[in-house]
Amino acid sequence: MDNGASSYRRFRDNGDVSGFDEIVLEYSDGLMLYLTSIVGNIWTAEELTEETFFLIGTKKPKFKEKCSFKTWLYTIGRNIALNYLKKNTRYSTVPIENAPELISDEEAVEDAYIKKEQRIAVHRAMRKLQPEYQQVLWLIYFEGLSNKEAAKVMKKSVRSTESILYRAKKSLRSQLEMEGIDYETT
Numbered sequence: 001m002d003n004g005a006s007s008y009r010r011f012r013d014n015g016d017v018s019g020f021d022e023i024v025l026e027y028s029d030g031l032m033l034y035l036t037s038i039v040g041n042i043w044t045a046e047e048l049t050e051e052t053f054f055l056i057g058t059k060k061p062k063f064k065e066k067c068s069f070k071t072w073l074y075t076i077g078r079n080i081a082l083n084y085l086k087k088n089t090r091y092s093t094v095p096i097e098n099a100p101e102l103i104s105d106e107e108a109v110e111d112a113y114i115k116k117e118q119r120i121a122v123h124r125a126m127r128k129l130q131p132e133y134q135q136v137l138w139l140i141y142f143e144g145l146s147n148k149e150a151a152k153v154m155k156k157s158v159r160s161t162e163s164i165l166y167r168a169k170k171s172l173r174s175q176l177e178m179e180g181i182d183y184e185t186t
Contacts, residue, residue: 003069122176125175136164
């Protein structure tokens with residue numbers, strides 16, 4: 001059972017709104033990109049994504065666990081998108097290739113999604129490192145501290161902190177490569 005299923009079950013059966021919030025945070029970007037591929041318009045896809053979450057939030061359909069939660073959710077979104085297309089075929093549409101401003105918006109959303117996925121992969125890999133390595137990487141790269149400031153926080157010398165940072169980056173690179181993630185693009 002995946003996390004989306006347990007979050008949805010908490011929401012559906014116990015009325016736990018935080019479960020619904022978790023689902024929206026986890027799946028909204030990916031669902032919107034998928035629906036964009038169906039309807040060819042990012043703004044329409046955004047509305048259809050909201051409609052999908054509105055449907056599962058109000059009607060609370062039963063998730064029978066015959067597939068993954070993500071598959072189930074994307075199927076609902078696809079059906080909503082196809083219904084939208086059936087209703088709106090009489091209106092003329094402009095192919096996305098003929099509207100450069102739509103392409104740039106779509107690329108921006110896609111780039112943001114990819115960067116989010118890369119950050120998640122880096123965080124996941126960092127959790128597998130030694131605590132000292134996690135700490136130095138977090139302080140310097142995520143909190144933006146200088147080596148000197150990080151050394152002060154860690155109660156180490158600057159030279160020691162730089163050495164730890166070097167080993168931490170090497171270890172993180174190795175961990176990312178073991179997980180099949182290109183270190184240079186993250």
